[in-house]
Amino acid sequence: MNRIFAILCLSLLTLSACRKYKDGLYFSPWSRKERIEGKWVVTYAEKNQQEVTNAYKDRVWEFTSNYAVIETLDIGKINGIWGTMTNDKDFVIDYDNGIRNIYEIIRLTRKQFWIRNRQSELILHLKPY
Numbered sequence: 001m002n003r004i005f006a007i008l009c010l011s012l013l014t015l016s017a018c019r020k021y022k023d024g025l026y027f028s029p030w031s032r033k034e035r036i037e038g039k040w041v042v043t044y045a046e047k048n049q050q051e052v053t054n055a056y057k058d059r060v061w062e063f064t065s066n067y068a069v070i071e072t073l074d075i076g077k078i079n080g081i082w083g084t085m086t087n088d089k090d091f092v093i094d095y096d097n098g099i100r101n102i103y104e105i106i107r108l109t110r111k112q113f114w115i116r117n118r119q120s121e122l123i124l125h126l127k128p129y
Contacts, residue, residue: 032084034092035108036063039129046123060129069093091115 040063042056060072069082080095091103103115106123113126 024123029061032088032108035110036082036084036113038063040113040126041129043127044125047121052122056124061126062129069095071095075125090129 025093040061042053042059045051045053053086057073060071062072063082064070067083069080071078071080078095078097080093082093084091084092089104091105093101093103095101102118103119105113105115107114111128114124116123117128
């Protein structure tokens with residue numbers, strides 16, 4: 001009985017250590033890269049505690065397996081590269097026009113990608129396109 005209790009406690013500690021993001025899963029069979037790859041659209045956007053979803057409704061971000069990013073806007077496309085940094089929560093987009101956006105990953109699953117821009121405090125809730 002003590003052995004079963006010890007195994008249970010160890011399992012719970014291991015699962016809690018796997019949680020990387022504030023609103024994330026405890027465990028995922030997919031790597032962070034695999035969860036980010038794909039096309040994403042905004043379901044909710046907030047800046048300065050004000051909802052601004054309509055300003056992002058026509059944007060699509062495509063994150064490819066070779067770390068390219070294509071952001072499609074109603075006026076055209078912006079290209080760049082994306083990546084993660086040594087901190088598991090950091091997500092960076094470097095656009096070809098010289099703009100760099102650094103985000104904190106809040107939630108990351110295959111169907112939800114929530115990020116907060118560290119400079120502007122813009123919060124984006126993304127879902128697959």
